[in-house]
Amino acid sequence: MAQKPSIPKGTRDFGPLEMNRRNYIFTTIRKVFEKYGYQPIETPAMENLSTLLGKYGEEGDKLLFKILNSGDYLAKADPALLERKDSLRLSTQISEKGLRYDLTVPFARFVVQHRNEISFPFKRYQMQPVWRADRPQKGRYREFYQCDVDVVGSDSLLNEVDLVRMIDEVFRKLQINVVIKLNNRKILSGIAQTIDAPELLTDITVAMDKLDKIGVEKVYEELRAKGLSQEAIDQLEPILNLSGSNTSKLICLKELIGHTTDGSKGIQELTTLFDYLEDVDLKAEVELDQSLARGLNYYTGAIIEVKAADVQMGSICGGGRYDNLTGIFGMPGVSGVGVSFGADRIYDVLTELQLFPQEAAALTQVLLVNFGEKESRYALKVLQKLHQENIAAELYPEPAKMKKQMKYADQKQIPYVLLIGEEEMNSGKLTLKNMQTGEQQKVDADALSEILKE
Incomplete structure (x- = not known):
């Protein structure tokens, strides 16, 4: 007996229903990106490992999918490494390429490589899959799509304002209630300087970033294990426990860390940024979260994270400002800021909250029933007219039993069925059935197009 085929863990197949719904998400996001003046690019699925390694930290490097060199990939491998089974060092000899981990580092490579072909500030969006050798779990996959939007070549905080507005508009259109959390890398640096532990900045912020997941006491335990003194933790406590409005948090932060250069600047x-946002109409709640870090390997300014208000899910969008990313590819002094929308998590949120609209379930608007050869010839003319009017329609290919054709329309969630029999051909009045309500009405061909467009 043949083994049943399967796919790798952490990956998924998408049928027509899922693809229609995913395309609804992509189309919604794309239209907002383009409205704000962002242009599309694409980069290869694989990059040179020299481009990827060292950009995501030690943990990120471990999650890179590496691609074996073509041909006899062991030919140039060090026999001593093979003998010792030193897989870490061996991997760099037998693998020169890897699947992209995110879209930001490839974008930075793109900007540097094409610097003479693009105009700055350069506003781009990119919607492509990425791969991570992570442990699959709810909301976390090994292959998933990111929808990134970035602008490079401008230091203006108006870019951050645009990103917040785009986030708000995307989720408003998707009808997802969200909380937009903001912080600044310089504030995190100011916190580390205030408690006299600047060398532990990464350890402190990684622990602080887990505040919502493990609670404050566990965060303190982790910090003690990293070598932070009790005196430093006592200084950190009032910072972590800040509450109230964004304005009051900023006032408290000024008192607590405003004496540091980085803290004051942040x-x-x-x-x-909050002053700018006061002047725009936002539906989403915008909250200052002084513990927000989101990884510190390239963020240098604003940090942004978005969470669904009505579903227990990780972040569904996030990003920030990075001043030095292109510098690692030989083009220093180019500031950038951007965010990434997690399409797969957004899909899960829309599914859980049952927010997908009916039109996202099906592309075909009307099915023309096939009653036989003579009727189908007449129906073909109607079908052609509908297609000329850019209405998605299809004619059932065989004169099958009515029950079978109706079942087909139900399974594809086609909202309308058009019946063209002997009576309809003679009168010119076609029978249109609403599959949701069961209501039937007689319409002529011209009125049919108008009804379906509405």
């Missing part, structure tokens, strides 16, 4: 940038 507070100033966040204050300016």
Whole structure:
């Protein structure tokens, strides 16, 4: 007996229903990106490992999918490494390429490589799959899509304002209630300087980033294990426990860390950003979260994270400002800021909250029933007219039993069925059935198009 085929863990097949719904998400996001002046690019699924390694930290490097060199990939491998089974060092000899981990690092490579072909500030969006050798679990996959939007070549905080507005508009159109959390890398640096532990900045912020997941006491335990003194933790406590409005948090932060150079600059940038946001109409709640870090390997300014308000799910969008990313590819001094929408998590949220609209379930708007050869010839003319009017329609290919044709329309969630029999051909009045209500009405060909367009 043949073994049943399967796919790798952490990957998924998508049938017509899922693809229609995913395309609804992509189309919604794409239209907002383009409205704000962002242009599309694409980069290869695989990049040179020299492009990817060292950009995501030690943990990120471990999650890179590496691609074996073509041909006899062991020919140039060090026999001593093979003998010792030193897989870490061996991998760099037998693998020169890897699947992209995100879209930001490939984008930075693209900007540097094509610097003479693009105009700055360069506003781009990119919607492609990425791969991570992670442990699959709810909301976390090994292959998933990211929808990134970035602008490079501008330091202006108006870019952050645009990103917040785009986030708000995307989720408003998708009808997902979200909380947009903001922080600034310089505030995190100011916190580490205030508690006299700047060398532990990464350890402190990684622990703080887990506050919602493990609670404050576990965060303190983790920090003690990293070598932070009890005196430093006592200084950190009032910072972590800040509450109240964004304005009151900024005032408290100024008192607590405003004496540091980085802290003062970060507070100033966040204050300016919140002042700008006061002048725009946002549906989403915008919250200052002083513990928000989102990984620190390339963020240098604003940090942004978005969570669904009505579903227990990780972040569904996030990003921030990075001043030095292109510098690692030989083009220093180019600041950038961007966010990434997690299409797969957004899909899961829409599914759980049953927010997908009916039109996202099916592409075909009307099915023309096939009653036989003579009727189908007449129906073909109607079908052609519908297609000329850009209405998605199809004619059932065989004169099967009515029950079978109706079942087909039900399974594809086609909202309308058009019946064209002897009576309809003689009168010119076609019978249109609403599959949701069961209501039937007589319409002529011209009125049919108008009804379906509505």
